[in-house]
Amino acid sequence: MRALAWAFMAGGLLLSQAAEAETRLTLKAAASGSAYYVMTVQLSEAIRTETKGAVVPTVEESQGSVQNVKEAIRRPGAYLFTSPPALVASARTGKKPFEGEAGYETIQGLFTLPAITMHWVVRADAGVAGFADLAGKRFVAGGRGTFTQRQSDAVFRMLGIADKVNVVDVELNAAVNAMRNRQIDGFATGGSYPAPNLQELAVAMPIRLLGLEAAQIEQIRQEDPSATDLVIPAGTYKGVDTPTRTIALPVGAYATQKMDEATAHAIVKAFWERKAELTKQNPWWGGVTAEQNALLGVPLHPGAARYYREAGIAIPAAR
Numbered sequence: 001m002r003a004l005a006w007a008f009m010a011g012g013l014l015l016s017q018a019a020e021a022e023t024r025l026t027l028k029a030a031a032s033g034s035a036y037y038v039m040t041v042q043l044s045e046a047i048r049t050e051t052k053g054a055v056v057p058t059v060e061e062s063q064g065s066v067q068n069v070k071e072a073i074r075r076p077g078a079y080l081f082t083s084p085p086a087l088v089a090s091a092r093t094g095k096k097p098f099e100g101e102a103g104y105e106t107i108q109g110l111f112t113l114p115a116i117t118m119h120w121v122v123r124a125d126a127g128v129a130g131f132a133d134l135a136g137k138r139f140v141a142g143g144r145g146t147f148t149q150r151q152s153d154a155v156f157r158m159l160g161i162a163d164k165v166n167v168v169d170v171e172l173n174a175a176v177n178a179m180r181n182r183q184i185d186g187f188a189t190g191g192s193y194p195a196p197n198l199q200e201l202a203v204a205m206p207i208r209l210l211g212l213e214a215a216q217i218e219q220i221r222q223e224d225p226s227a228t229d230l231v232i233p234a235g236t237y238k239g240v241d242t243p244t245r246t247i248a249l250p251v252g253a254y255a256t257q258k259m260d261e262a263t264a265h266a267i268v269k270a271f272w273e274r275k276a277e278l279t280k281q282n283p284w285w286g287g288v289t290a291e292q293n294a295l296l297g298v299p300l301h302p303g304a305a306r307y308y309r310e311a312g313i314a315i316p317a318a319r
Helices: 004-019 036-048 065-072 085-092 147-161 172-180 196-204 213-221 261-281 284-287 288-294 302-310
Strands: 025-029 056-058 079-081 106-125 138-140 186-191 207-209 228-232 242-258
Touching: 025 036, 025 065, 025 261, 036 056, 036 106, 036 147, 036 261, 036 284, 056 186, 056 261, 065 079, 065 085, 065 147, 065 172, 079 085, 085 106, 085 186, 085 242, 106 147, 106 228, 106 261, 106 284, 106 302, 138 172, 147 186, 147 213, 172 186, 172 196, 213 228, 213 242, 242 261, 242 288, 261 284, 261 302
Parallel strands: 025 056, 025 079, 138 186
Antiparallel strands: 079 242, 106 186, 106 207, 106 242, 228 242
């Protein structure tokens, strides 16, 4: 009996030590069904596999980058989130929507992700051939409080239609069904193409993508130099048979100083060691390079920097 008791105690100790050895990581990206949610699920599996279960990731749905950044200063250490660098910069300098909030200077970079591709999609029968035709139409500019919504609002102001569009205030994950049910005429979504929710929608009903002109893109770039010109190829979505000119914006994976160095090192190593496999799963990963770390706009996390030094990859100057 005594030997059996000792065996149970030893087994319990081993289980306890194993549990303590695990690091539970929360990944926060976007609404379910979006491209970035799919990416984050793929990334979480890569981390789990490469670390052999030492890091246990959990993916949480998010209403967008603004929520991700705001939660960064409140979450415990093992928190990875995605955001455009421009939004992180706004948080660090106390600009809208982060006025009066502190702690964002603790945000540090890990690596970049596939860029946001802005999609402005409408029903093919909505009578909308261009942005000017959105006047009087029911349109979801993006998830409430998201970077996509802010970007759409900025484009509408620039094009002089901000006060003419009937902007519907619903969450982005409800926009697809709202459009199927003809409750809205269109919506904006940001994510690398092809966006899974748009692929599904295009099969269910005819859609049209709204494109920008070269002069309009240049005007956007004057306000946000990180924006780049991008063309969504014809045939990316069923029934959209012409190329669509739009804008793309960089996206980063971030942590804070509360994440320990070993965890950050393990996450970054897992990403780069598994990047080729990720690219086989979905080509959007292929465009990510280590040189893009300069776009993150914040210092690298010490654990990330250690990995890049070990791999012989140049580290961008701290900002």
